[in-house]
Amino acid sequence: MTGANDLATRLRRVSADRMTATVAVLASDPMTGRRVGSTGGAAARAWLVDRLAALGATVRTEHFPVRAVPQVYAAPTVAWGGRSGSAPLAFGRQVAIHPASADRPDLRRGALGVAGRDDPAGRWLVVPAELNLFDAYRDTQGAAGLLLRRPVDADGWQFTMLAGPDPGPLPVLTLDPDTHSAVLAAATARDGWLSGATPLRRDDVTGVNIHARLRQPASGAGDLLLTAHYDGVGDHPGLRLPGASDNATGVAVVLEAARVLAAGLPAGVGLSVALLDREEVGALGSAHHATRLRAEGAAPLVVNVDGAGRLDGAAAVEAGGPAHRLLALLDQAGRHTGVPLTAGPVASDNRRYGRAGLAAVGIGAGMGGYHSPADTPDKVDPGTLALIARLVVATVHLAAAAPATLSSSIGDKR
Amino acid sequence: MSADEPSTGGFTGDPAAALQITGSGDCCGSPAQAVGDIRPPAGRADGDEPCCGTREAARAADSCCGTRARADAVATGQGCCS
Numbered sequence: 001m002t003g004a005n006d007l008a009t010r011l012r013r014v015s016a017d018r019m020t021a022t023v024a025v026l027a028s029d030p031m032t033g034r035r036v037g038s039t040g041g042a043a044a045r046a047w048l049v050d051r052l053a054a055l056g057a058t059v060r061t062e063h064f065p066v067r068a069v070p071q072v073y074a075a076p077t078v079a080w081g082g083r084s085g086s087a088p089l090a091f092g093r094q095v096a097i098h099p100a101s102a103d104r105p106d107l108r109r110g111a112l113g114v115a116g117r118d119d120p121a122g123r124w125l126v127v128p129a130e131l132n133l134f135d136a137y138r139d140t141q142g143a144a145g146l147l148l149r150r151p152v153d154a155d156g157w158q159f160t161m162l163a164g165p166d167p168g169p170l171p172v173l174t175l176d177p178d179t180h181s182a183v184l185a186a187a188t189a190r191d192g193w194l195s196g197a198t199p200l201r202r203d204d205v206t207g208v209n210i211h212a213r214l215r216q217p218a219s220g221a222g223d224l225l226l227t228a229h230y231d232g233v234g235d236h237p238g239l240r241l242p243g244a245s246d247n248a249t250g251v252a253v254v255l256e257a258a259r260v261l262a263a264g265l266p267a268g269v270g271l272s273v274a275l276l277d278r279e280e281v282g283a284l285g286s287a288h289h290a291t292r293l294r295a296e297g298a299a300p301l302v303v304n305v306d307g308a309g310r311l312d313g314a315a316a317v318e319a320g321g322p323a324h325r326l327l328a329l330l331d332q333a334g335r336h337t338g339v340p341l342t343a344g345p346v347a348s349d350n351r352r353y354g355r356a357g358l359a360a361v362g363i364g365a366g367m368g369g370y371h372s373p374a375d376t377p378d379k380v381d382p383g384t385l386a387l388i389a390r391l392v393v394a395t396v397h398l399a400a401a402a403p404a405t406l407s408s409s410i411g412d413k414r
Numbered sequence: 415m416s417a418d419e420p421s422t423g424g425f426t427g428d429p430a431a432a433l434q435i436t437g438s439g440d441c442c443g444s445p446a447q448a449v450g451d452i453r454p455p456a457g458r459a460d461g462d463e464p465c466c467g468t469r470e471a472a473r474a475a476d477s478c479c480g481t482r483a484r485a486d487a488v489a490t491g492q493g494c495c496s
Contacts, residue, residue: 335424343431
């Protein structure tokens with residue numbers, strides 16, 4: 001089943017409804033945002049293993065240690081005030097805990113000051129927008145903590161990050177631009193105080209990749225690997241971060257593409273799926289997997305999907321490793337399926353495979369509500385899911401149908 | 415869109431540009447981290463902006479991605495491509 005008509009048949013089998021249902025499951029309450037090492041992450045993994053096994057795949061899990069994953073273990077109580085009164089700050093919108101913060105569950109109250117200008121002793125220091133955190137740390141002896149400006153998304157939420165710098169000695173809170181501006185003005189006038197806590201611990205946990213082999217490659221034949229990360233940044237106390245677009249959509253696309261492709265690839269062509277953990281903390285799940293592949297002597301063409309929530313003009317594509325041929329196939333697939341593509345950053349697991357010397361492309365199409373409570377299933381566009389899944393199916397179909405020596409005008413050096 | 419309909423898809427421009435993304439050889443992880451929205455309090459040496467590793471390791475190696483800093487970054491989950 002390799003001809004153009006067969007591809008058309010296969011593309012018609014792609015189900016947006018099925019992918020939408022997958023996104024809804026992975027973004028649901030029991031999955032708790034799928035942070036690495038969490039019960040929700042384990043629940044998502046068990047569900048995904050069942051789905052892959054139902055496709056007839058041979059499924060294995062790969063465990064690896066993960067150190068110091070930051071976790072907000074209580075909603076921080078923060079308030080500030082001045083001559084005109086006081087106000088509590090809403091967690092997630094007006095205030096959040098910076099990943100470089102020290103763990104300080106006790107409330108600290110202090111006068112406001114301006115970092116780099118005022119005596120730091122006992123003060124919460126507001127860091128002006130032109131000063132970065134590193135610079136602000138230079139003169140903080142005895143300070144109560146630091147207050148950084150952080151942008152908010154269209155829904156007014158601050159984004160959450162797990163990957164970040166080492167924890168420093170001070171509490172560090174982030175404030176939305178309006179609050180930061182007001183607090184800075186009060187600090188500049190030497191009129192105001194802030195009371196806050198930073199309950200942020202770091203857990204050593206276990207990350208778990210899922211690898212599913214649907215078809216073994218014959219000797220000398222092509223091998224393809226579809227990847228997506230299933231972890232998210234995880235819920236906070238009182239705040240759900242469903243991780244629908246990032247990256248339940250990518251997982252849904254990969255599962256659907258595998259379902260459509262599993263039965264019909266030419267004999268000898270290999271196909272496997274890797275659903276990766278811990279992308280959100282430095283992409284080390286894929287680093288672990290790429291290392292294992294190299295040790296096993298495997299060299300699949302890697303197609304990674306990170307975000308398929310809403311296509312905005314064109315899907316971003318980033319490539320690494322000897323990926324000229326894979327790019328040519330992706331270009332053909334894009335033309336065939338009508339998916340516009342543009343070279344752009346996809347800072348995800350594809351980089352790990354590319355750095356390991358494997359031909360790898362990352363595809364990204366939509367990250368609305370990035371790492372915030374706004375990343376909900378209702379914002380995911382079923383049409384985008386279908387388009388990206390068809391793009392992946394067509395890419396794999398073309399790779400399987402074309403001889404391994406397929407060249408293009410931008411062919412790889414051999 | 416049907417697969418049988420005329421297509422406007424595929425790359426605009428040179429597909430090989432996807433191999434030349436700025437920063438792709440540096441930090442791994444989230445886009446926010448990759449674009450350097452937040453600079454780490456530890457790990458930046460004078461005249462340099464390493465994206466990972468502890469301050470001590472980075473200074474010892476005189477580079478974020480020196481061997482020791484990289485190993486430390488991986489061990490502590492900072493995320494440094496290697």
